[in-house]
Amino acid sequence: MSTRVLIVGATSAIAEALARRYASQGATLFLAARHTERAAAIADDLRIRGAAMVAVGVYDATVPDRAEALVAAAWEALGGIDVALIAHGSLPDQAACAASAALTRQELEVNLISVIDLLTPLANRMQAAGCGTLAVIGSVAGDRGRQSNYVYGAAKGALAIFLQGLAHRLAPAGVRVLTIKPGFVDTPMTAAFPKGPLWASPDRVARDIQRAIARGARVLYTPWFWRWIMLVIRLVPATLFHRTRL
Amino acid sequence: MAAHAPYQSWGRYPRALPAGLRSLRFRDQPLPRVAGSVLPFGNGRSYGDSCLNNGGTLLATRGLDRFLAFDPGTGLIRCEAGVLLSEILSLTVGGGWFLPVTPGTRYVTVGGAIANDVHGKNHHLAGTFGHQVTRLELLRSSGERLRCGPTERADLFAATIGGLGLTGLITWAEFRLKRIANPYVQVERTRFDHLDGFFELALGTDREHEYTVAWIDCLASGRRLGRGIYLAGNHAAPTCEGAPRPPGRAPSIPFDPPLSLIATPTLRAFNEIFYRKQPRRPTNGVEHFAPFFYPLDGIGQWNRIYGPKGFLQYQSVVPMSVGRDATRAMLECIAGSGQGSFLSVLKVFGDRPAAGLLSFPRPGVTLALDFPYKGRATLRLFETLDTLVAQAGGAIYPAKDAHMSPRLFAVGYPRVDEFRRHLDPAFSSSFWRRVTGAVA
Ligand SMILES: Cc1cc2nc3c(=O)[nH]c(=O)nc-3n(C[C@H](O)[C@H](O)[C@H](O)COP(=O)(O)OP(=O)(O)OC[C@H]3O[C@@H](n4cnc5c(N)ncnc54)[C@H](O)[C@@H]3O)c2cc1C
Ligand SMILES: NC(=O)c1ccc[n+]([C@@H]2O[C@H](COP(=O)([O-])OP(=O)(O)OC[C@H]3O[C@@H](n4cnc5c(N)ncnc54)[C@H](OP(=O)(O)O)[C@@H]3O)[C@@H](O)[C@H]2O)c1
Numbered sequence: 150m151s152t153r154v155l156i157v158g159a160t161s162a163i164a165e166a167l168a169r170r171y172a173s174q175g176a177t178l179f180l181a182a183r184h185t186e187r188a189a190a191i192a193d194d195l196r197i198r199g200a201a202m203v204a205v206g207v208y209d210a211t212v213p214d215r216a217e218a219l220v221a222a223a224w225e226a227l228g229g230i231d232v233a234l235i236a237h238g239s240l241p242d243q244a245a246c247a248a249s250a251a252l253t254r255q256e257l258e259v260n261l262i263s264v265i266d267l268l269t270p271l272a273n274r275m276q277a278a279g280c281g282t283l284a285v286i287g288s289v290a291g292d293r294g295r296q297s298n299y300v301y302g303a304a305k306g307a308l309a310i311f312l313q314g315l316a317h318r319l320a321p322a323g324v325r326v327l328t329i330k331p332g333f334v335d336t337p338m339t340a341a342f343p344k345g346p347l348w349a350s351p352d353r354v355a356r357d358i359q360r361a362i363a364r365g366a367r368v369l370y371t372p373w374f375w376r377w378i379m380l381v382i383r384l385v386p387a388t389l390f391h392r393t394r395l
Numbered sequence: 396m397a398a399h400a401p402y403q404s405w406g407r408y409p410r411a412l413p414a415g416l417r418s419l420r421f422r423d424q425p426l427p428r429v430a431g432s433v434l435p436f437g438n439g440r441s442y443g444d445s446c447l448n449n450g451g452t453l454l455a456t457r458g459l460d461r462f463l464a465f466d467p468g469t470g471l472i473r474c475e476a477g478v479l480l481s482e483i484l485s486l487t488v489g490g491g492w493f494l495p496v497t498p499g500t501r502y503v504t505v506g507g508a509i510a511n512d513v514h515g516k517n518h519h520l521a522g523t524f525g526h527q528v529t530r531l532e533l534l535r536s537s538g539e540r541l542r543c544g545p546t547e548r549a550d551l552f553a554a555t556i557g558g559l560g561l562t563g564l565i566t567w568a569e570f571r572l573k574r575i576a577n578p579y580v581q582v583e584r585t586r587f588d589h590l591d592g593f594f595e596l597a598l599g600t601d602r603e604h605e606y607t608v609a610w611i612d613c614l615a616s617g618r619r620l621g622r623g624i625y626l627a628g629n630h631a632a633p634t635c636e637g638a639p640r641p642p643g644r645a646p647s648i649p650f651d652p653p654l655s656l657i658a659t660p661t662l663r664a665f666n667e668i669f670y671r672k673q674p675r676r677p678t679n680g681v682e683h684f685a686p687f688f689y690p691l692d693g694i695g696q697w698n699r700i701y702g703p704k705g706f707l708q709y710q711s712v713v714p715m716s717v718g719r720d721a722t723r724a725m726l727e728c729i730a731g732s733g734q735g736s737f738l739s740v741l742k743v744f745g746d747r748p749a750a751g752l753l754s755f756p757r758p759g760v761t762l763a764l765d766f767p768y769k770g771r772a773t774l775r776l777f778e779t780l781d782t783l784v785a786q787a788g789g790a791i792y793p794a795k796d797a798h799m800s801p802r803l804f805a806v807g808y809p810r811v812d813e814f815r816r817h818l819d820p821a822f823s824s825s826f827w828r829r830v831t832g833a834v835a
């Protein structure tokens with residue numbers, strides 16, 4: 150049977166690269182995005198690349214109380230969900246957040262609360278079905294708070310703890326939870342950054358994600374070397390760390 | 396913003412520093428508002444400066460890489476302009492559809508193929524890529540989205556085919572693929588020991604073969620001047636048993652050598668071996684389409700072997716009436732300079748009227764060669780070649796050019812004034828400013 154895949158934040162570059170990989174294997178997909186005409190353009194492309202069926206739904210992380218209905222619509226359209234990828238996110242302006250509690254809260258809502266709102270109904274349905282994978286894009290930025298990016302880091306870090314607990318809860322039910330921690334990925338989110346050798350393409354990251362889902366991994370650093378970079382960064386003592394501009 | 400290292404042309408000469416880079420991802424996006432001019436950048440497979448915009452902004456189109464429609468019954472395909480020809484082949488060859496026209500590398504975008512109105516080994520029968528396009532959408536800096544085709548806004552369409560990215564951004568295009576029975580090509584290879592042999596073969600075999608081209612040893616001189624191998628191919632018959640598939644992953648030149656790895660003695664040996672390997676009698680065999688159409692795609696980033704100074708390609712076309720003499724004069728001049736590189740390419744174009752106002756292909760014989768950039772010496776040789784091309788009433792291919800004079804451009808492209816009427820005022824390129832003296 151063809152794999153049934155829900156993608157939230159389907160216009161993300163990383164998500165689209167993953168969707169193409171599933172489409173070429175004949176998957177059935179439900180794409181949720183706030184720009185539905187863009188999601189529709191992606192859907193046309195995925196059908197041509199081999200997807201058995203693609204449906205599109207609207208999703209805006211800043212609109213509360215919509216998660217449950219979205220999950221229900223996707224579940225029904227796909228006839229159950231094998232893989233749910235949650236990909237939406239926004240990279241806050243850290244300096245602006247430091248000056249505004251309201252903005253900080255907004256960023257936490259988009260990058261953390263909205264994700265949890267989706268995970269709760271998804272987890273319950275998958276638990277009842279006794280199968281499925283929840284794949285959620287966090288970030289290496291959640292591994293240590295840094296002056297340059299700690300609001301985003303806090304959201305992604307809290308998300309990782311939430312997912313760790315969820316994985317623990319759902320393990321007996323046979324449901325997998327994958328926390329994805331990309332390093333630097335060349336996407337619209339990072340368009341303004343100068344690129345160097347540490348940067349990966351969205352397709353490279355998507356390939357790692359698909360493999361990690363297939364083998365039932367729990368935590369994925371992508372590309373792999375970020376596991377070791379972040380290990381070092383976590384180990385640096387605060388007295389030393391505070392002298393850096395990281 | 397800092398220098399955008401990957402946004403160079405294939406020859407890596409000249410170097411240009413765009414002031415900005417905008418990566419496009421969705422075709423409904425408006426053009427970014429920037430100070431100064433913009434220029435679409437496809438996959439950077441043009442050699443010289445036609446895909447560069449020194450001091451301006453590049454609009455990177457590779458993110459526009461979606462298919463809009465594909466009919467496996469008729470082969471009609473519509474896709475965004477940043478889709479690579481290689482991506483189309485991966486999608487359609489299995490189902491029996493091939494590109495109607497393809498250049499010598501499959502790593503070019505559809506937008507780039509249109510904007511340079513590229514040609515392939517079947518020009519004598521099929522014309523150019525632009526001839527295959529049934530419709531496209533052009534996004535102008537005014538915000539207008541204009542559909543164009545052979546019968547819809549035909550003037551703007553003809554300006555956009557071979558329009559060097561200067562008439563606006565092509566967001567998507569539609570064209571018809573060609574039916575094939577399998578991924579194989581039946582190829583006949585014939586060795587000829589002098590330029591005259593090329594012309595005899597071209598006149599004889601071009602009618603029976605869909606794809607024809609010759610490789611020439613540009614270092615050979617005297618009695619051997621213009622010796623080479625003539626390739627003539629057709630898509631294989633349905634009964635064909637096939638040929639080995641080339642390796643899935645191509646090896647790549649992994650780093651930038653600090654100097655050019657191209658030296659005349661090794662080149663001589665390479666060209667000699669290539670020529671000698673081909674038996675005196677014609678050979679006939681079946682090949683997979685990839686090594687036949689894209690021999691150089693087998694090595695990734697091969698442009699790096701020319702080192703940090705980069706290299707230039709010289710591609711000219713001269714009318715058939717003077718083709719033999721002009722080609723001989725050019726080859727003598729190149730062999731005498733000792734600057735030539737690997738094998739060069741010679742082909743006779745067909746006489747289908749051009750699809751675009753600035754299309755390069757026209758009836759005649761086209762010669763293409765690579766030269767490592769050696770400063771003044773290279774430019775002096777090019778000036779001499781330019782004189783020969785001008786005398787013959789020929790033209791130079793903008794997609795390969797980094798040197799031609801405004802005068803040579805004007806005589807080679809007599810419809811340029813008609814073209815100017817369709818320029819988008821916000822678009823410009825290093826090439827355009829060089830050959831027209833326009834300001835940024
Ligand atoms: C090994 C090799 C072999 C080749 N063989 C051939 C051959 O046999 N025949 C031939 O004709 N050419 C050949 N070429 C040249 C190549 O086909 C052309 O230069 C082609 O246009 C490159 O496409 P690109 O996508 O890389 O575009 P670029 O080089 O990035 O850009 C080319 C032009 O297209 C414009 N452009 C790109 N996208 C758009 C868009 N969306 N809208 C409007 N304008 C756009 C750019 O502004 C620029 O003017 C060869 C090149 C190489 C490296
Ligand atoms: N790029 C990196 O270096 C990097 C590194 C680590 C982690 N990540 C994470 O990877 C994920 C995907 O990002 P990307 O790199 O692929 O960048 P991207 O292409 O910019 O994708 C971001 C996605 O989030 C969506 N989005 C933002 N705010 C939203 C909202 N309020 N409601 C609904 N959707 C919203 C965007 O939708 P629109 O298209 O409608 O704007 C877009 O689809 C994100 O979670 C990001 O945090 C990225």
